[in-house]
Amino acid sequence: MIIFDKDIEKVYPGTKMGVLIIRGIMEKEGCKKEDEATFLKKLRDKYEGVTKKELKEQRPVNAYAAYYKKFGQSYHLLSQLDSMLKGKKTCESKSLLLQSMFFNELESMMLTAGHDLNSLEPPLMLNLATGNEGYQSISGRDVTTAAGDLILCDNARVISSILKGPDYDTRITPDTRNVLFTIYAPPGISTHEVRTALMKLEERIRAFAPDSKTEMLEVL
Numbered sequence: 001m002i003i004f005d006k007d008i009e010k011v012y013p014g015t016k017m018g019v020l021i022i023r024g025i026m027e028k029e030g031c032k033k034e035d036e037a038t039f040l041k042k043l044r045d046k047y048e049g050v051t052k053k054e055l056k057e058q059r060p061v062n063a064y065a066a067y068y069k070k071f072g073q074s075y076h077l078l079s080q081l082d083s084m085l086k087g088k089k090t091c092e093s094k095s096l097l098l099q100s101m102f103f104n105e106l107e108s109m110m111l112t113a114g115h116d117l118n119s120l121e122p123p124l125m126l127n128l129a130t131g132n133e134g135y136q137s138i139s140g141r142d143v144t145t146a147a148g149d150l151i152l153c154d155n156a157r158v159i160s161s162i163l164k165g166p167d168y169d170t171r172i173t174p175d176t177r178n179v180l181f182t183i184y185a186p187p188g189i190s191t192h193e194v195r196t197a198l199m200k201l202e203e204r205i206r207a208f209a210p211d212s213k214t215e216m217l218e219v220l
Helices: 036-047 053-055 061-069 076-085 096-108 191-208
Strands: 001-002 016-023 113-115 124-128 134-136 143-144 152-153 159-163 179-185 215-217
Touching: 001 016, 001 191, 016 134, 036 076, 036 096, 036 159, 061 076, 076 096, 076 143, 096 113, 096 191, 113 159, 134 159, 179 191
Parallel strands: 001 124
Antiparallel strands: 016 179, 016 215, 113 179, 124 152, 134 143, 152 159
């Protein structure tokens, strides 16, 4: 499903990529949307008394923090989690797919991207960025990759990177029925951690789209 550039193991030994492909996603009438208030309470209970510094030292956050530090940046999910816990940010979304992905990211603290499967042009390749690749980010802004960053490409373009996020062309839309989720797992994250996060995301989607079919759930 995803071809790894041969140099990745030299630069980032132990890198993994989690892949979840689900087809036929249609919201079933009567299925209850995951409640944000309930989710937030679970998050607050989980992190009560834990400082941001302590969280950075916990798995798997420590692996992402180490990766981002190489580029002089901080792991952005830490800031998003902090905003959620303090009530400065909400995660209400009309898209249950996007809400499920965001909830799963905050719960697992593992970097996840979602793409409309029908928009992709295989094969997919995990590469090291040269720093010259450009693409349109999910916000519609033109971005340029950072040299050495991990980037996921299809046969036509960059579709996501760790530091710059997913692209606009393959984004999840209200018409998305077949989806590819990926979890970037830099060195220090186990196969078990990635698989657990994928299985939880699959469970969330099946809760509102019980007729959907999982085509692939793998850690590469």
